[in-house]
Each structure stands twice: as structure tokens, then as C-alpha cells.
Amino acid sequence: MKKTVKVILLAAILLIASIACATEQQETFDIDLEAGLQGGNEDLNGFSMRYAVTCATLFGDSNAENILGFTSGTLFSDLAAKRKAEIEDKYNCKIDAFYQADGANENEFTVCSMSGAFYCDVLQGSTHGLRSSVKIGFFQSINALDKYIDYRDSEKWGTPAMLEEMCWGGELYGILPAAWPELNYSSFGYIFMANMNLASSLGIPDIRETVENKEWTWDKFEETLTMGTVTEGGVTSVYGMSAHPPYLGEMILRSNGDSIIIDNGNGEYSWGYADPHALAALEEFRNIYNGDYAFAFDHDVTSPDAVADAFIEGRATMTVVDTEQLFGYNGRISRYVENYAVLPAPNGPDVAPGYTFAVHESFRSMIVFSNYSKNFDASAFIINKLYEPFEGYETKDQIKEFMTYNYFFDNRDADVFFDMFRNTQYNYFIVGMRQFNEWITDRKGKTIPELVEIYHDFNQRLIDTEAVSPRETIKTLWPEE
Numbered sequence: 001m002k003k004t005v006k007v008i009l010l011a012a013i014l015l016i017a018s019i020a021c022a023t024e025q026q027e028t029f030d031i032d033l034e035a036g037l038q039g040g041n042e043d044l045n046g047f048s049m050r051y052a053v054t055c056a057t058l059f060g061d062s063n064a065e066n067i068l069g070f071t072s073g074t075l076f077s078d079l080a081a082k083r084k085a086e087i088e089d090k091y092n093c094k095i096d097a098f099y100q101a102d103g104a105n106e107n108e109f110t111v112c113s114m115s116g117a118f119y120c121d122v123l124q125g126s127t128h129g130l131r132s133s134v135k136i137g138f139f140q141s142i143n144a145l146d147k148y149i150d151y152r153d154s155e156k157w158g159t160p161a162m163l164e165e166m167c168w169g170g171e172l173y174g175i176l177p178a179a180w181p182e183l184n185y186s187s188f189g190y191i192f193m194a195n196m197n198l199a200s201s202l203g204i205p206d207i208r209e210t211v212e213n214k215e216w217t218w219d220k221f222e223e224t225l226t227m228g229t230v231t232e233g234g235v236t237s238v239y240g241m242s243a244h245p246p247y248l249g250e251m252i253l254r255s256n257g258d259s260i261i262i263d264n265g266n267g268e269y270s271w272g273y274a275d276p277h278a279l280a281a282l283e284e285f286r287n288i289y290n291g292d293y294a295f296a297f298d299h300d301v302t303s304p305d306a307v308a309d310a311f312i313e314g315r316a317t318m319t320v321v322d323t324e325q326l327f328g329y330n331g332r333i334s335r336y337v338e339n340y341a342v343l344p345a346p347n348g349p350d351v352a353p354g355y356t357f358a359v360h361e362s363f364r365s366m367i368v369f370s371n372y373s374k375n376f377d378a379s380a381f382i383i384n385k386l387y388e389p390f391e392g393y394e395t396k397d398q399i400k401e402f403m404t405y406n407y408f409f410d411n412r413d414a415d416v417f418f419d420m421f422r423n424t425q426y427n428y429f430i431v432g433m434r435q436f437n438e439w440i441t442d443r444k445g446k447t448i449p450e451l452v453e454i455y456h457d458f459n460q461r462l463i464d465t466e467a468v469s470p471r472e473t474i475k476t477l478w479p480e481e
Contacts, residue, residue, distance in 0.1 A: 043092045048096050051124070053100075054105060054106055083388075121374055126362050134173045138370065140370070147377070148377065148383075155178060156388075160474045162176055162184070162426075165470070167473035174366040177387045187360055188360040190248075190322060191416075191417070192319070193318060193343060194340065194343060202317065208341050214353035215353070218346050220346060221288075228240035241296055245437075249289070252285040257355075258357060259278045271459040274449070280349070301315075343416060344416055356416070362430065435455075
């Protein structure tokens, strides 16, 4: 009976949504783009591109006023508004952008697509919300739009590793506005950070210098955890680190070499946590968080927001956070902490000194083209023109200079930040690949190899069903990588 009621309710929801989606009749534009571009005319004949912009954040106010993802009233929101107006004027078109406050919603897009109704031509959203629609076929392949969008231009549209989540069955279904500052930089992690004023007051040697000298190792990290913890009369007033355990675990588990997914060739991939260097990293994580250095963590403050609050309020010398907590649409640390340092994960003994990496759960500014678009070609043409680099910020060095001046306290912080960003890898968190990292934090009475064996088949199935197709697609689309 309950199942029948659920089916009826779902059908009703779909019917209501389809009616809502259909309230605005889909217009079909038969634009001869080739003719419009001949002789440099570049006339789109008044085409209006409906653009749903969902500024999906992990922790912030998604309804805050923005312009194409940039907080209103900022330098880049002004540049985005100017670019939008220039394109509309130059190419005789309209970019009809609407936001979450106006009803832009990834779920509504999905429901409309399920009912075969038009919702928008283009959508910008989180890969968390978009990934399920990749397999269903609601998006137009970027490959089919390569006449207007060169997806191989990684400086403009993101690296293969950044786009991995939107790859399936030999096709790419999403791109990132990678040439625009800030939008993508708040979508990866997990950066280690230190309150340098607090660290100095506790007699901790300059951590930036330690990183610069490629001496930021597990041993140095443990030493800093100890020195950064203040306990008097059995009460701890400052912890060495505030940490969301899955974030800390993921970074430590990869800090001795990334082996979450191993390419064995011939289209076969395996989970690599049984490798000796991975087992050593697992032992290190357990010892840091639940073993000899457990005193350095407040085990009652573990949620991502609470962890950031503890660092901001000076209750922790270090933290490990998603970059969304640092700056951008929801950044708080850059607003409230004086002299913070951006640090990579400490290095294990089996990697080269200075080894730097990062991961991403989801990119929050992924651009997709609806299969119900009024005109694929015109939409792709507009998006390609819209996301050209901003004047004065055409190069990575110019962007880095801007961010160093506005967000970082030291050039070395910017170096670490951008090195991590360049080396970010998709961690398959959304499909469950991080469950092991979370599960292992409170498992006692078993050895690390025994714990790995328990989870082996589960993670191998995830790799076989979720990771093989994207990884093989990358080989097809970027054979030179």
C-alpha cells in the first residue's frame, strides 16, 4: 500500500512539475548560425538564451544576490555584468540569466527534463546535482559542440581531472569557466591552514618556511600538533587542529602517494589501499586522530562549519577545510582571520619532498547544455564568448597576483594554493568512495590490513561501476594526457 501511495505521489509531482515547466511555451529558433557569422556579421537575430545559474555552495546562502556566480557589488560581478552586456549588444542576442532567488533549481531542471519540457538552454550548477543526469541523457554532449567550444583548452574550460565527473561513455557533458577567477577556486580541498600569529605566540617555527624548504613531513606535522595544543589544569583552550575527520583522513591517506584508483591497463582499475605506502598512511591517520596525538583534536567539534568556526575564533592553531570556507561566495576565513597560512598536506616517507595534491568532491560552477535547448549552436556560441578571460586577467599570473593581494598574506601561500588546484583529482565522494575514510576513524580491535580487506569488495564495485567509464572517456577525449 505504501509503495502504491509513493508511486501515485511521484506521478502527481511529475505531472505538476511538467505543467509548471510548460507554462512558458518552448520557442524554436531556426537560426542559420553559419549565415549569421559570414562576413563577420555575427548576428544571432535576437536569440534569447535562458541561463539557469544555481550558485550551489556547501555551507553558504545559495540565494544571495549574484551575477553569473559572483557576489553582487564585487569587482568580478561588475566585470561579468559588463561582459554580458557587451555580448548582447555585439551579437544581437539576450542572455536571460536567472538565479536561485528567481527559481533556478537543479532538481526542477531534472523534473522538467524527465517530462520532456523546456526549462533552460544552459545551466550552471554543482556536479553533485548534475551527475545523475549525465547517464540519463539530459545534457547535450560537449563533443557535439566542438565547432564553438574547444573542450581541450584546459585553461578556459578545466583540466580532464576537473571534468572527470562529467565524463561518461566516451562523451563529455560539462565544462568549467576556468578562465574566470574565483568561481572554481572555491570548489576543491582540502587545504591545511595555520593561524600564524597564534603559532608564533606558541613558539612554533615558521611553518611557511618549513613548507618552502620541503620539510613539511608527518613528523613536523605531529610536532606542530603538539606545540599548537594548550592545556592547563586538564582543560584544553587551544587545540593543535580543528578537523572534519573525513577531510583530514582523505588528505593523510593520499599524502604518501595517491592510490585510491589504480589503472591496471586494458580498461581495468583497482582500489589501491592495500599497497604498502597506503597502509602506512592509514596507520598514520589512525595514530594522529585516535592514537598518540588524539589530544590535539576536539573530537566534539567535527562538522565542516564548526571546524572553521573553531579556527576563526582562535580555538585551534591549524585546520583543514574546503576552500569554500576560505574565500569566495561563502568564504569566512579570509574575512575574519589575521595572517593565516595556506599549507599542503604533510608528506609521507614514500613521496618526493614537496609532493602536493588536492581533491574535489564537486565543482560548483559546472556548465551544461540542456538537450531541450531552443538552439544548441547559438547557446554554445554565446557561452564560448561569455567566458573569455576578463580584460586585465588574461593570464594565470595576473589572477594569482590579484588573489595574492586580496586573499593571501604571503606569496608562498598563493604558490601552495595554485599548486594544489592544478593537481586536484575527483575523489568520487558522491558515490561513496569516502565511506571507508569516515568508517575507519572509530574502528578499534582490528589491524589496518584487516579493515582494508573488509571494505575492498565494496570499493572495487564502486570503481567498476562509477569510475571506469569516466577514466576511459578521458583517455579517448584527451589521448595526449
